[in-house]
Amino acid sequence: MDSKSSTKTASAAAKARASSKSTRVAAWFARLARARTCRRKARSPLYTNIDLDLQRFTASLFGDSLQGGAIAIDPETGAVLALHSAPTFDPNRFIGGIPPDYWKDLTTDVRRPLYNKVIQGRYPPGSTWKLATATWALENHIATLDDVMPVPCTGGFQFGDRYFHCWEKKGHGSLTLAEAIVKSCDVYFYQLGLKIGLQRLIAGGVALAFRDKTGIDLPNESSPNFPYAIDYYNRRFGARAWNNSVVLNLAIGQGENSQTIASMARFYTALATDGEEARPEIVRQTQPARTRIFTLDSAQFMGLRRAMMGVLAAGGTAAAEAIQGVVLAGKTGTAQNTEDPVHNHSWFVGFAPADHPKIVVAVLIEFGGHGSHAARVASKIVEHYLKVAPASQIQTEG
């Protein structure tokens, strides 16, 4: 290379560097301008749906002693009125760097305060699921609310070489579907599950969105666990290593099914309205996101709601109209705890007022045992929101 062409090359390189520098400077200014715009946008007010009074009250119900979570949703709009995971942490202590001791406490606490139990905890839905099985059977004309199953409940049900218990050891006798919801009879639902069949029961869970996240506007929501098809069992256990008894567990909300507290609440927004579920929203939206997941006629809806109110439609034991005040409709549940079989988790999912629901509440208390524990917490949340104590005849298990 001669000196002339070398000078030329050096000058071209200098020009290229200058040009590259000016491009980088321009890009830096562009980023700065975008950041300023973002900061300006961030200053615009953000309105949430949280009812601060209800939020504080819900947190106070858990206090320092209860572990689990609760969510309250307006079933028409999906507005999240309260969402609490217990134990919780103080987000203000994260500002400007979290003190190392506090961080260590949070990350080593076995109750997992950094883990949002409402959207990340996954629990077997237990009997709160029976409404899903019933809804699917009704929608597909597999059973009516008046149908009786062939085997009356005597405290359990023989299937193959296994005996499947009902929670009520004394048995419930012969029941209609409506009565089986009121009494939460496992033996009825085992037989309903067999009548629906495994393939259709799985298809039902998928159609009712039990494999989907709720889409709540919070980060890190977990997907529920639910089979996608019969093939799920072949892959998990091996083609010959499972049998049709899985359908019995699935029909009563046990087995290969675990749901978040938020996903159960979302399903009940559809029961509380007209079969359309509402996406839970923390931030106020102009248009609620509603999706139809099932279609029932008004008599079926009324029958389900009466059963969820603990009112027997047939037999005249109690008439819904006779109950004074606000009526809470819902279902308790006991979720088997694989880590500690003695201390199960306690569920309640329901809504009020039963005839014109304004609030859906889902509560799960870890190691809470009996479902009535969660029902009492839910009832207080409803009472605080509606300013009226709910009158309830909900039958709880056990």
Ligand SMILES: [Zn+2]
């Ligand atoms: Zn029974």
